[in-house]
Amino acid sequence: MANSILAYVTLAMILFSTGLVGVIVRKNIFIIYMSIELLLNAIILLFVALARYYESMDAQVIALFVIAVAAAEAAVFLSLIVVLYRHKKSLNCESFTILAQKDIK
Amino acid sequence: MYPDFLYIAPLVFVGFGGILLMLLSPFKQITIRMAAFIALFFMLCATGLYFYNISELYSYYPYAQTFGSMIVADNYSAYFSTILLAGAIFTILIGVHYFEKNRGFTTEFFSLFLFSLFGMMLLVHATELITVLIALEIASLSLYVMIGFQKHLDKRMEASFRYLVLGSISGAFFLLGTAFIYANTQTTKISQIGIFIQNNPQSDVMLLIMGVCFIFITFLFKIAAFPLQNWAIDVYDGAPYPVTAFMAGTFKAAIFGFILRFVLVDLELIIDFWDNILYVVILLTLLYGSFLAIIQQSLKRMLAASSIVHTGYLLIAFISIDITGKSAASSIIFYLVAYFLSSMGAFGLLSYISSDDKVRITYEDFRGFAHIRPYMAAMMSVFMLSLAGIPSTIGFIGKFYIFVAAIESGYTLLAVFGILATFVSIYYYFRLIAIMYFYPSAKMQDVPTLHGMAPYFIGIISLIIIWGGIGNTLITYFPGVDFLMDMARLAYDSLQVK
Numbered sequence: 001m002a003n004s005i006l007a008y009v010t011l012a013m014i015l016f017s018t019g020l021v022g023v024i025v026r027k028n029i030f031i032i033y034m035s036i037e038l039l040l041n042a043i044i045l046l047f048v049a050l051a052r053y054y055e056s057m058d059a060q061v062i063a064l065f066v067i068a069v070a071a072a073e074a075a076v077f078l079s080l081i082v083v084l085y086r087h088k089k090s091l092n093c094e095s096f097t098i099l100a101q102k103d104i105k
Numbered sequence: 106m107y108p109d110f111l112y113i114a115p116l117v118f119v120g121f122g123g124i125l126l127m128l129l130s131p132f133k134q135i136t137i138r139m140a141a142f143i144a145l146f147f148m149l150c151a152t153g154l155y156f157y158n159i160s161e162l163y164s165y166y167p168y169a170q171t172f173g174s175m176i177v178a179d180n181y182s183a184y185f186s187t188i189l190l191a192g193a194i195f196t197i198l199i200g201v202h203y204f205e206k207n208r209g210f211t212t213e214f215f216s217l218f219l220f221s222l223f224g225m226m227l228l229v230h231a232t233e234l235i236t237v238l239i240a241l242e243i244a245s246l247s248l249y250v251m252i253g254f255q256k257h258l259d260k261r262m263e264a265s266f267r268y269l270v271l272g273s274i275s276g277a278f279f280l281l282g283t284a285f286i287y288a289n290t291q292t293t294k295i296s297q298i299g300i301f302i303q304n305n306p307q308s309d310v311m312l313l314i315m316g317v318c319f320i321f322i323t324f325l326f327k328i329a330a331f332p333l334q335n336w337a338i339d340v341y342d343g344a345p346y347p348v349t350a351f352m353a354g355t356f357k358a359a360i361f362g363f364i365l366r367f368v369l370v371d372l373e374l375i376i377d378f379w380d381n382i383l384y385v386v387i388l389l390t391l392l393y394g395s396f397l398a399i400i401q402q403s404l405k406r407m408l409a410a411s412s413i414v415h416t417g418y419l420l421i422a423f424i425s426i427d428i429t430g431k432s433a434a435s436s437i438i439f440y441l442v443a444y445f446l447s448s449m450g451a452f453g454l455l456s457y458i459s460s461d462d463k464v465r466i467t468y469e470d471f472r473g474f475a476h477i478r479p480y481m482a483a484m485m486s487v488f489m490l491s492l493a494g495i496p497s498t499i500g501f502i503g504k505f506y507i508f509v510a511a512i513e514s515g516y517t518l519l520a521v522f523g524i525l526a527t528f529v530s531i532y533y534y535f536r537l538i539a540i541m542y543f544y545p546s547a548k549m550q551d552v553p554t555l556h557g558m559a560p561y562f563i564g565i566i567s568l569i570i571i572w573g574g575i576g577n578t579l580i581t582y583f584p585g586v587d588f589l590m591d592m593a594r595l596a597y598d599s600l601q602v603k
Contacts, residue, residue: 019277073246098263
C-alpha cells in the first residue's frame with residue numbers, strides 16, 4: 001500500500017511540474033490554459049490517491065469539488081481566449097503588450 | 106440564541122440578489138441605475154443583519170449538521186463582512202455615474218458584482234480549506250469577468266487575461282497546499298488542524314508546514330507582496346476604476362480575513378517557522394513598492410504601486426503576531442478599514458473626474474486643479490494625507506497601531522523601515538497635492554462639476570476619514586476610532602471561543 005501511494009504522489013508531482021513549466025515557457029495562450037488544467041488534474045489525482053490510502057470518502061468529495069472549480073475556470077478561460085483571438089487575430093501571448101511594465105504617458 | 110437562518114441570512118441575501126439580477130438582466134426595461142439600486146437594496150439588508158447582535162461575543166456554527174461545521178458566524182466574520190459590504194456599497198454608489206457614462210456595461214455586471222461579494226463574504230465565514238477555495242474562486246472568477254467587461258477595449262482584455270492566468274496558478278498552489286495538509290492531518294477543517302498540531306510534536310508536521318508554505322504563496326500573490334507583485338500594477342491599471350477600487354480595498358481585506366483566521370486558530374504554535382522568510386519579504390515589499398510608486402507618472406498606476414507598500418505595512422503587523430497576538434491582529438483589522446476608506450475615496454474621485462471616457466490620469470493633468478474645482482481638490486488632498494498617514498486622519502491611527510504592535514513584539518527594525526517607507530511615500534502623495542495647489546492656471550477645463558450623488562458619497566468618505574482621525578477627542582459618545590478598535594478586539598476574542 002505504501003509503495004502504491006508513493007507512485008501516485010510521484011506521478012501527480014510530475015504532472016504538476018509539467019504544467020508549471022508549460023505555463024512559464026509556452027507562448028500560445030491555448031497551451032497555457034491546457035497547462036493550468038494539468039495543474040488542477042494533478043491535484044485531483046493526488047486527492048483521489050490520498051482517499052484510497054486513508055480509505056476515507058472526504059478526499060473523493062474534495063476531488064469532485066475541484067473538478068467543478070476547474071470547469072468554472074475553463075468556461076471563463078475559453079471565452080476569454082475567443083475574445084482575445086477576435087481582437088488580435090493571434091494566440092501568441094507576446095502580442096499582448098499594452099500593459100507592459102512601463103510608464104504610460 | 107437566534108434561529109440558525111439569521112446567522113447566514115446576509116450571505117443568502119447577497120447570493121440571492123446576484124441570482125435575481127442575473128434573471129432580470131434580459132429585460133430591457135431594467136436600466137443600469139435600477140440594477141445598481143437593486144444590488145444596493147440587497148447589500149443594505151445584509152449589512153443591517155450584521156448589526157443584529159453587535160456588542161455580544163458569539164461564535165456559532167449555523168446548520169452544523171447540514172454544512173458539517175464548514176461555515177461559522179462569529180464577531181470576526183461579522184466585522185470583516187461589514188467591511189466588505191461597506192466597500193461594495195461605496196463602490197456602487199460612487200461608480201453608478203461611471204457605469205452609466207461608459208460603453209459596455211450592462212445589468213449583468215451588477216449580478217457578477219454581487220457574486221464576487223458573496224464569494225468574499227463566504228471567504229471570511231469559511232472554516233474549511235475547500236470551502237475557502239470555492240469562495241476564493243467565486244470571488245476571483247467574477248472579478249476576472251468584471252475586469253474584462255468592456256470587451257471592446259484591448260486594455261481590459263489584457264488585464265483580465267493576466268489576472269486569470271496568474272490567479273489560476275495561485276489557486277492551484279492553494280489546492281496543492283490543501284492536499285499536503287490533508288495528507289498530514291487527514292482533515293481540512295481549520296479548527297482541527299490546530300488540534301492536530303497541539304497533539305503532535307514538531308517533527309511530525311513537516312508535510313503540514315510545506316502545505317502551509319504553498320497556501321502562503323497564494324496569500325502573498327493575492328495581496329501582491331514582493332516576489333509576486335508584478336501583476337498588481339498592470340491589472341489595477343487595466344481594470345475600470347470602480348473595479349480597481351473594489352479589488353484594492355475589499356478583496357485584500359477578504360484575503361486577510363481568511364489568512365488571519367487560519368493563522369490565529371491553527372498556526373499560533375508554529376508560526377515562528379516563517380518569520381525569517383516573511384522578514385525578507387516585508388523589507389523587499391516596502392523597498393520595491395516604494396521604488397515602483399516613485400517612478401510612475403500615471404496616478405492610477407501610482408495608487409496601484411502604493412497599494413503594494415500598504416501590503417508591506419500590513420505584513421509588518423502580520424509578522425508581529427505571536428502567542429499573544431491580540432494587538433497585532435486587531436491593528437491589521439483596523440488598518441484594513443483605514444486603507445479601504447482612503448483608497449476607495451481616491452479611486453472613486455479619479456473615476457468621477459475621468460468618467461466621461463477621456464484618458465486623464467497623469468500628475469501633469471492635475472496642474473492647477475484646485476483653482477477650478479476647489480472642493481474636489483480638497484477631498485483628494487484628504488485622501489492623499491490619509492494614505493500617507495498624516496496625523497488627524499484615520500490613516501495615521503492605523504499606521505500608529507501597526508508600528509506599536511511591531512515594537513511591542515520586538516520587531517523594532519521593521520517598524521523603523523516602515524516609518525522610512527512612509528517618509529518616502531510622502532514624496533509621491535504630496536506631489537499630487539503640490540501640483541494641484543501651487544500652479545496658477547488650470548490645465549484641464551472640462552472637468553464635470555459636482556452633480557449627481559457620487560461627489561456627496563466621496564465627500565462622506567473624506568469626512569469619515571477626518572472623523573476617524575480626530576473624532577474621539579471631540580465628542581466622546583459618538584462612535585469613532587475607539588469603537589472600531591474595540592470591535593476589532595472583540596472580533597479577535599471571538600476566534601478564541603471554543
